[in-house]
Amino acid sequence: MNSPTETFDWKGRAGPFTLSLTPTVFRPTHISLALADSLDIRPGETVVDIGCGSGILSFVAAKLGAGRAYGSDISEESVRVATENARILGLADRTEFRTGSLFEPLRDVTADVIIGDVSGIPDDIAEISGWFPGGYAGGPTGAEVPVAMLESMGDCLRPGGRMYLPTATIQDENRVLAAARRIFGAANLAEVVEREFPLPTLVAKSKAVAKLMADGLIALRQRGSRLLWRLAIWRCVRP
Template identity: 30%
Template sequence: MKWKEISVVTEGICAEAVAGIFHQLGSGGVVIEDFQAARRYENQHSWNPGMFSPDFYDHDFVVIKAYFSDERQVLEDVERLLAKVEANFGVKCRVFLDEVKDEDWEESWKKYYHTFKVGDRIVIKPSWEEYEPQAGEIVVEIDPGMAFGTGIHASTRFCLRFLDKYLKGGEKVVDAGCGSGILSIAAVKLGAARVWAMDIDDVAVKVARENVKLNGLEDKIQVEEGDIIEKIAQLEVDMVLANITAEVINELLPEAARALKEGGWFFGSGIVDSRFPGVQQKLDECGFVIEEILTDVDWVGVAARKIRK
């Protein structure tokens, strides 16, 4: 299998916005090469300039790279969303496309993905590592492949922390945009009775199903392909997990409000801080009250409760 590498060459000011576009389109990971940041670290003596050729420092642009399976037709969406970035920031974005072979890409990133903990109880363990759980720990075994959801990204960690804190046991849960299935698996291991997981990306659906099987949870987690905004209204649940983007969350909220029982939880994540006021307003309009907000650099996660039917 082959993967495509999409690189956007642009100015530092919009690097996070471009990374956010890749995030929204479901890329499993984003690489930002920022030569100016390298120069700043060199000035703080926390960077060894000898490691790189002198030309490296001459660039004023940044390169943001993301990876998608070769079958995914994302280029048109990338270009459409980049046009908005160009208009908003007054910059130019140039797109380059390359191919990466499975063995080069999939094997090389595995070297950097190891077992780690989120909070006191949740342990995320890559399928190829061994781990002996300590008392009280739950282990989520994951092989993310090309789906989003290693647990490393702040947006996933926000939802894991909310689950750890607010899930009491026996809940019916929707995992909106399940990616690798990491949140669904954590929810059941923390005590949820049943999870409906959905993703619009067929690669994510395949990966999530494999991970559900890996954890032996096929009887509790149902993974489906589709648009969660269209499907959620058919359900009645206690909790909705939505690590997607502010735009999708705003569209999902009125539907999620119909699906959630009174007192039910909505965990929203993948929200870039500049878009959070819009989400706050939508939560209020849809009858939610915010219980907790988590932030990390420019990402925001929110835990809110449905108070009105």
């Protein structure tokens, strides 16, 4: 088992503070920053953070007033690091991290808010980019893991509760949104944040990206010599 060997300075919402990471734990990204910006957390609320990684979004939720935040991650190392980060940040009394897939370790929790930031990047792009050093990417089209998350939510979210769901044009976004509309009802989805980012050149020029584009699974926008992908954060309210 690795011990924390790196630090990461979070300068996003509810920061600044410093996290410990190990080489296989996901480093917070632009998506983490956008998700943090999108969160509406009311005092005392219970938050579930699926795909918690280092624990960053649970810590933001706790600092914004959540009564308790529970994270799950399939990576045992992530859960160990998130638990250690909670201790260092003085948030161990309000956060708890459990190892397992999606909602499986959290069946005893009913949430007011779910942060659905589980891996959603296609496996081949994840491999080229190195964005998932722990090896748990989003499936062949990047939709498989987020759709499995949506379909297994069950009663973990209370009626009237909300899920914050990222989608991106660098995954089969239509399939993720179709599942979200099926589960929450189309009228209960609202886009709350939209941002665009350039794809690193190595990734943009890869055969994996060319194939996913040719298959109509991802949709990137050309601007000059760069390919841009668009991120959206959706607030989905359970009827």
